[in-house]
Amino acid sequence: MTRSSIMLWGIVFWFILGSIISFSAKKRTGPGIAEYFIANRTIGGFVAAMTYSATTYSAFMMVGLVGMTYSFGVSTMGFELSYLMGTILLLVLFAPYFWSISKKYDCITPSELLSKAYHSPVLGGITTIFSLLMLIPYMSVQFTGIGYLLETLTGIPYQLGVFFTLIIILVFTLWAGMRSVAWTDTLQSLIMFISSIALLYYVMNHFFGGFNQFFQVIQNDHSDLLSANKMPYQRFLGLTIPWLFFALTNPQVAQRMFISRDKKSLKVMITGFAIFGLLYTLIVVHLGLAARYIFPDIVNTDMITPLILENIPVILALIVFLGIVAASVSTVNSIILTLSSMCTVDVYGKLFKVEEGKRLLFGKIMVPVIALLAFLFSLGKFGVIVELSVMSSAGLLALAPSYFGIFWKKGDNIASLSSIVIGGLATVVMYFTGYFPLGIWPGVWCLIISTMIFFLVSTIRYSKKA
Amino acid sequence: MIKIDFKVIRKPLIIFIILIILSLTVPYLLPSTFAGSYLFWIILSIVVILYGIKLIGGLK
Numbered sequence: 001m002t003r004s005s006i007m008l009w010g011i012v013f014w015f016i017l018g019s020i021i022s023f024s025a026k027k028r029t030g031p032g033i034a035e036y037f038i039a040n041r042t043i044g045g046f047v048a049a050m051t052y053s054a055t056t057y058s059a060f061m062m063v064g065l066v067g068m069t070y071s072f073g074v075s076t077m078g079f080e081l082s083y084l085m086g087t088i089l090l091l092v093l094f095a096p097y098f099w100s101i102s103k104k105y106d107c108i109t110p111s112e113l114l115s116k117a118y119h120s121p122v123l124g125g126i127t128t129i130f131s132l133l134m135l136i137p138y139m140s141v142q143f144t145g146i147g148y149l150l151e152t153l154t155g156i157p158y159q160l161g162v163f164f165t166l167i168i169i170l171v172f173t174l175w176a177g178m179r180s181v182a183w184t185d186t187l188q189s190l191i192m193f194i195s196s197i198a199l200l201y202y203v204m205n206h207f208f209g210g211f212n213q214f215f216q217v218i219q220n221d222h223s224d225l226l227s228a229n230k231m232p233y234q235r236f237l238g239l240t241i242p243w244l245f246f247a248l249t250n251p252q253v254a255q256r257m258f259i260s261r262d263k264k265s266l267k268v269m270i271t272g273f274a275i276f277g278l279l280y281t282l283i284v285v286h287l288g289l290a291a292r293y294i295f296p297d298i299v300n301t302d303m304i305t306p307l308i309l310e311n312i313p314v315i316l317a318l319i320v321f322l323g324i325v326a327a328s329v330s331t332v333n334s335i336i337l338t339l340s341s342m343c344t345v346d347v348y349g350k351l352f353k354v355e356e357g358k359r360l361l362f363g364k365i366m367v368p369v370i371a372l373l374a375f376l377f378s379l380g381k382f383g384v385i386v387e388l389s390v391m392s393s394a395g396l397l398a399l400a401p402s403y404f405g406i407f408w409k410k411g412d413n414i415a416s417l418s419s420i421v422i423g424g425l426a427t428v429v430m431y432f433t434g435y436f437p438l439g440i441w442p443g444v445w446c447l448i449i450s451t452m453i454f455f456l457v458s459t460i461r462y463s464k465k466a
Numbered sequence: 467m468i469k470i471d472f473k474v475i476r477k478p479l480i481i482f483i484i485l486i487i488l489s490l491t492v493p494y495l496l497p498s499t500f501a502g503s504y505l506f507w508i509i510l511s512i513v514v515i516l517y518g519i520k521l522i523g524g525l526k
Contacts, residue, residue, distance in 0.1 A: 074493075074503055074504045074507070075493075075503075077504070077507055078489065078493055078503065078507045081489070081507045081508070081510075081511045082486060082489045082490060082507075084511060084514075085482075085485065085486055085489055085510070085511060085514040086486060088514055088515060088518045089479075089482040089483075089486065089514070089518070091518070092478065092482075092518040092521050092522050093475045093478060093479060093482070096522070097470050097474075101470075117469075215500060218500075219499065219500060223498050223499070224498065226498040226499055226500060226502060226503070226504055227498035227502075227503070228493040228494045228496065228502075228503040229494060233494060236490075237490065240490065244486065266522075267522045267523070270518065270522055271518075271519055271522070274515045274518060274519070275515070278511055278512070278515060282508070406469065406470055407469075407470050407471070407472040407475060408469075408472060409469055409472075411469075
């Protein structure tokens with residue numbers, strides 16, 4: 001059996017396993033919108049932690065972050081761990097309140113929470129459209145990642161690989177909504193974690209002769225990688241600051257604050273994610289440092305992980321490959337389900353006063369529609385998709401002040417709407433013109449502009465009311 | 467409108483912000499060794515996680 005056919009059969013086996021889990025979830029799924037989109041707030045702590053982790057960490061970790069560490073050393077670890085700290089901060093401070101509010105006011109989506117918090121259905125609709133525009137390019141990058149990896153490792157043509165990915169995502173998402181996504185995400189996160197540990201163990205022992213030798217080699221021969229200054233400070237801040245707010249601004253993770261069965265499960269979710277995030281980040285960063293010694297002269301750093309896969313035993317390569325595919329699929333299916341829930345609750349449900357069954361049907365139709373949009377987008381030019389994806393991550397930051405505004409008595413709906421629209425537009429303009437004032441990255445500008453607008457408009461309107 | 471009193475999160479928010487500012491600044495002043503920024507970031511992350519666990523442990 002050839003290396004590529006083993007990879008192919010591995011994917012088939014993983015897909016069958018995921019489908020069985022998804023089918024089992026369907027048998028446990030009851031009727032109703034809340035059941036389909038947030039599993040009726042009945043997800044236990046462990047599964048919640050695993051789906052939160054799998055949704056947060058995409059293929060970027062094993063492909064992009066390994067390459068970044070290869071180039072920029074421990075400063076990449078600093079970026080990723082600062083992001084983790086920011087996420088823990090937001091989860092600890094916001095999740096308990098958001099969970100309670102979403103339960104009390106029956107909110108299914110983060111945009112619904114915003115619209116109820118500010119008494120503005122329009123705000124929910126705008127947030128939904130804004131999130132759709134921003135997240136479709138981000139999903140497309142995940143599709144393209146799997147497509148290229150499948151082509152490189154199994155020989156499946158790119159378009160066909162992306163199409164298979166679409167089918168896999170639909171099977172894991174459509175059948176039972178959140179319950180299916182959460183259960184399959186648990187499988188994916190376990191594969192991601194186990195495969196990365198196995199790879200690190202093999203790399204350390206096979207290429208270095210153990211962890212002690214690894215530390216010695218890096219300290220003696222590649223000490224430049226241990227300097228935080230390896231990544232220019234402006235770049236470090238430009239990357240890190242936008243990601244600090246990821247837990248609030250990205251609806252697919254924000255919605256996971258609503259799914260826990262009770263507060264105990266919510267606590268387990270936060271703790272579990274924190275531990276998973278720390279360990280997974282450290283594993284990936286150490287692989288990137290090791291790669292610098294193993295392959296010293298790589299120019300295209302995105303090729304480092306595929307190169308590692310070609311130089312390790314086939315079974316291990318298969319498990320790691322599945323881990324990367326699992327990371328992508330678990331991120332995309334969560335985004336698709338969240339976006340379809342937002343379209344259903346915050347747009348369709350507000351425009352048409354129809355019975356719940358019809359709204360649920362609309363939500364189920366939106367799942368393949370959004371998936372298809374991301375699929376079609378991924379057939380476009382790769383460079384453009386990546387650029388748009390970076391832009392969209394920055395643009396979502398315009399939502400941050402509105403979430404913080406829930407804790408501020410002066411925060412109001414017009415301030416929220418204007419901060420989202422102007423902050424988002426400013427980011428798009430900066431990316432399209434390439435003009436970054438003062439050399440500061442657009443994500444940081446987006447946060448500054450939207451915060452200022454939110455603060456100013458809220459203050460003015462509050463003083464007028466008073 | 468749904469509003470949450472800011473006072474309930476003020477103290478932990480300030481502590482968290484200080485910890486994150488440390489993460490964004492101090493490592494750039496440390497030497498290029500495993501005992502430098504590498505160790506600092508790992509220890510700071512563990513501190514943040516433990517503080518977070520302590521805070522959510524106290525929630526009712």
